[in-house]
Amino acid sequence: METRPKLVIFDCDGVLVDSELIVSAAEAAEITRVGRPITVAEAVHKFAGVPAKDMYRSIEEELGMPLPKDFSERVDERVRQLYLSELAAIPSARETIRALRIPCCVASSSAPNRLGLALAKTELFELFYPYIFSTVLVRNGKPAPDIFLYAAEKMGVAPADTFVVEDSIAGVTAAKAAGMTALGFLGGSHCSPSHDVCLKEAGAKYIFSRFEDLLPIVEGSARELGHVPGIPSEIVQKVQEITNGAPATAS
Numbered sequence: 669m670e671t672r673p674k675l676v677i678f679d680c681d682g683v684l685v686d687s688e689l690i691v692s693a694a695e696a697a698e699i700t701r702v703g704r705p706i707t708v709a710e711a712v713h714k715f716a717g718v719p720a721k722d723m724y725r726s727i728e729e730e731l732g733m734p735l736p737k738d739f740s741e742r743v744d745e746r747v748r749q750l751y752l753s754e755l756a757a758i759p760s761a762r763e764t765i766r767a768l769r770i771p772c773c774v775a776s777s778s779a780p781n782r783l784g785l786a787l788a789k790t791e792l793f794e795l796f797y798p799y800i801f802s803t804v805l806v807r808n809g810k811p812a813p814d815i816f817l818y819a820a821e822k823m824g825v826a827p828a829d830t831f832v833v834e835d836s837i838a839g840v841t842a843a844k845a846a847g848m849t850a851l852g853f854l855g856g857s858h859c860s861p862s863h864d865v866c867l868k869e870a871g872a873k874y875i876f877s878r879f880e881d882l883l884p885i886v887e888g889s890a891r892e893l894g895h896v897p898g899i900p901s902e903i904v905q906k907v908q909e910i911t912n913g914a915p916a917t918a919s
């Protein structure tokens with residue numbers, strides 16, 4: 669039985685805000701512009717949850733030359749415009765976090781300006797401020813555990829008492845490496861149907877796709893992963909209802 673955590677760390681992109689497709693669209697447009705054609709889906713797969721400097725290094729290796737000096741500025745400007753016009757919070761994130769009654773913070777691979785804008789635009793900033801941490805504060809980005817260890821230390825909580833909510837393989841890997849309990853979140857619009865398998869394989873102890881389902885996990889009343897690889901969670905839930913003898917709901 670999992671004990672109740674003393675801290676819940678939230679990733680931002682793809683967990684609190686539905687930003688991964690927006691950011692990946694901006695990145696794909698600029699990467700394509702500099703000579704490496706890439707689709708939005710490919711950009712999501714390769715770079716979601718990866719710090720910008722690691723992404724830039726990877727693109728430069730593929731291109732065999734340095735990126736233009738204004739590359740990151742151009743990506744940032746595209747992201748900024750799209751955030752202002754399109755970015756939304758993940759449904760029920762605000763309400764659920766208010767209901768948790770456990771210290772919470774944000775630990776994100778986004779740079780502080782982008783992170784601040786994302787949280788402010790979606791009215792999440794005041795829920796977390798000042799406990800908002802960017803990987804610019806630490807030496808190594810996710811999948812290294814540095815930012816989660818840093819955040820937990822600042823919050824005064826031991827890694828073993830900390831839950832981390834993550835949507836990316838890099839993030840779940842980082843949480844596990846930090847000695848924390850990783851929860852895989854599938855509610856972002858960038859998540860493919862098989863993403864639960866990837867997060868489970870990376871070490872997520874629970875998988876959920878609606879914020880409402882976070883409360884029973886944190887309260888220790890949810891079951892640990894019962895997912896069958898490749899089977900959507902709704903079907904797994906239906907099977908569990910049947911095997912538990914729960915009455916079928918009329919539809």
Ligand SMILES: [Mg+2]
Pocket residue numbers: 679680681682683716717834835836839
């Ligand atoms: Mg993320």
